[in-house]
Amino acid sequence: MSRNHAGTAAIITGAxxxxxxxxxxxxxxxGANLVLVARREDRLVALADELAAAHGVAVHxxxxxxxxxxAVGTLAAFVRDRGLTIDSLVNxxxxxxxxxxVDxxxxxxxxxxxxxxxxxxSLTREFLPAMTASGRGILVNVASTAAFQPVPTMAVYGATKxxxxxxxxxxxxxxxxxGLRVTTLCPGATRTEFFEVVGTEEARVGRYQTPAQxxxxxxRALDARRTPASVVSGAGNAATAVFARIMPRSIVVPMTARIMSR
Incomplete structure (x- = not known):
């Protein structure tokens, strides 16, 4: 069953x-009221107008x-100035x-x-006290299937995830x-602007999913009676993540390197 977020406030970064x-x-x-954070103001404003008109929620x-x-202090002040108490955060x-x-x-x-x-x-620490006190919301940190093994040619990205x-x-x-529901979303290749920023689709592994998927x-994880601490999007991606976790790194790292250098 889908959980109702009416009357709550959520911050979404990269929105x-x-x-x-x-x-x-x-x-x-x-039903959630939103604080949308990103660098591209024109897109944020357009999305805010769309969501406010479609759902009657307040979007900032x-x-x-x-x-x-x-930046985190600036966002916290923005939230305070609008009298908002944050129930949910999507990093x-x-x-x-x-x-x-080396290059x-x-x-x-x-x-x-x-x-x-x-x-x-910093964002998690800033808003966690309010979110745990509320107990009505969610915390979602977006990782990646890159989180499950070292990734040669994307060494820093894989390590951050x-x-x-x-x-x-x-x-x-x-x-x-x-009462706060916390999970890590680990998507694989998704049809977003990610690979445009990376600069190549050589970094893609597996089939594309859509953002909606x-x-x-x-x-689904957040609506479940017991929310798992992490969830992988896509059956193939989930199988790969299990493989990466159980196999020795001496096998996984060279295999990953070959896949990334196709």
């Missing part, structure tokens, strides 16, 4: 497109680079890079770690008695 926009549409349809867009210093913002680490731009590496890891942890998976599973255990997987 201007792809998985973030689909999360926004799904939660708005369930804020253009913000979460990798920048002080979706993030990006990947493809190629050998990667150091500044871009730092930005990737700040966004994929630093901002996610492994962090997200480990971090979220620990937070899910810590908050298990609060990935978010439906997350929502």
């Amino acid at each position: 201007s497109s792809g998985l973030g926009a689909e999360f926004a549409r799904t939660l708005a349809a369930r 867009p804020i253009s913000l680079d979460l990798a920048a210093a002080g 979706n913002a993030g990006f990947g890079m493809h190629g050998p680490l 990667a731009d150091p500044a871009r590496i730092d930005e990737q770690v700040r966004l994929n890891v630093g901002a996610l942890v 492994a962090f997200v998976l480990s971090f979220t599973e620990a937070v899910a255990f810590e908050t298990r008695d609060s 990935a978010i439906a997987t997350a929502m």
